[in-house]
Amino acid sequence: MTPTSAPPEPLPLAERTRVLFPGAYAWLLTVGLPVLARGVRAGPRLAALLALAALVVSLLLVERRPDLGRGLGIFGFVGCSVLTWALLGADSSPVHLDRIRTALGTLGWVLYAFGWGRVESPARAPAELAPGAPLVARSRLHALGLPIVGFAVLAALVFEALAFRVDRAEHAVLAHATATACALLVLSAGSRLALAQGGKHELSSGGTRLNAVALRGAVLAVLVGVGLVWAALK
Amino acid sequence: MNERAFMSRVANIVNLTLFAAACVCFALGLYALGDRRDLQAVYFLVVGGVALRAATEMLRPRASGR
Numbered sequence: 178m179t180p181t182s183a184p185p186e187p188l189p190l191a192e193r194t195r196v197l198f199p200g201a202y203a204w205l206l207t208v209g210l211p212v213l214a215r216g217v218r219a220g221p222r223l224a225a226l227l228a229l230a231a232l233v234v235s236l237l238l239v240e241r242r243p244d245l246g247r248g249l250g251i252f253g254f255v256g257c258s259v260l261t262w263a264l265l266g267a268d269s270s271p272v273h274l275d276r277i278r279t280a281l282g283t284l285g286w287v288l289y290a291f292g293w294g295r296v297e298s299p300a301r302a303p304a305e306l307a308p309g310a311p312l313v314a315r316s317r318l319h320a321l322g323l324p325i326v327g328f329a330v331l332a333a334l335v336f337e338a339l340a341f342r343v344d345r346a347e348h349a350v351l352a353h354a355t356a357t358a359c360a361l362l363v364l365s366a367g368s369r370l371a372l373a374q375g376g377k378h379e380l381s382s383g384g385t386r387l388n389a390v391a392l393r394g395a396v397l398a399v400l401v402g403v404g405l406v407w408a409a410l411k
Numbered sequence: 412m413n414e415r416a417f418m419s420r421v422a423n424i425v426n427l428t429l430f431a432a433a434c435v436c437f438a439l440g441l442y443a444l445g446d447r448r449d450l451q452a453v454y455f456l457v458v459g460g461v462a463l464r465a466a467t468e469m470l471r472p473r474a475s476g477r
Binding site: 355369396 | 415417418420422423426427433438440441442446447454456459461463464465466468469470471
């Protein structure tokens with residue numbers, strides 16, 4: 178039997194508090210305050226109340242019925258919150274929401290999600306996970322590895338920032354998609370490049386690597402030449 | 412430094428240069444898009460894509476079994 182298939186254990190008081198506070202905070206900012214506004218019908222208010230009740234009951238139940246408690250706390254609470262937003266309709270559109278409050282509420286939801294997760298303490302770890310000799314890394318990262326990764330991360334952030342310069346609506350969507358794609362490609366290539374610096378024995382010889390890039394290098398040279406001619410003609 | 416080590420160092424430098432060039436081209440492409448220079452943006456993004464592809468092509472592991 179693997180440790181992941183073991184039945185979930187009841188949450189101790191400290192962990193229940195770690196779930197209750199972020200949950201109540203997220204509920205208050207993103208569910209409670211919107212339904213307390215003037216003119217909101219009874220449906221959304223009832224759904225919001227059910228969400229809060231699901232949160233409280235789940236934490237009371239989780240001691241005796243962990244599965245039911247977690248189900249109610251995750252699916253019941255989130256489901257009722259989503260139902261509230263759906264019933265609010267146009268009132269929950271971004272136009273009517275306070276940005277700061279929404280951002281803080283999002284943080285609350287993230288903390289709530291983390292609150293349901295648990296780190297297995299050594300005292301409660303199953304017997305199969307008996308302590309053994311620490312694993313030793315097969316190789317160390319080359320000194321150039323960290324600067325390369327740092328450069329890739331910086332480049333990815335610059336791409337995302339540059340996308341915000343595009344002020345045309347249709348082009349802005351394209352710019353953000355392109356920036357995200359470029360950022361992912363650069364991060365992936367940067368991490369591979371950083372790892373390759375340490376693993377010299379895994380790579381082909383220098384001559385083979387240069388030959389492998391000959392065709393693309395020629396294409397690149399042609400493109401650069403076209404660009405220079407284009408710039409000169411302008 | 413023997414020839415093998417020298418070639419390996421040259422390959423590493425070319426690899427890093429291609430990667431840096433790709434990053435610069437992507438940034439120039441997005442910058443051009445912000446300045447409404449669409450054709451230049453496409454040009455820089457294409458050049459960046461080719462440079463990045465070339466940089467990753469150089470990272471292929473050594474063929475085994477020989």
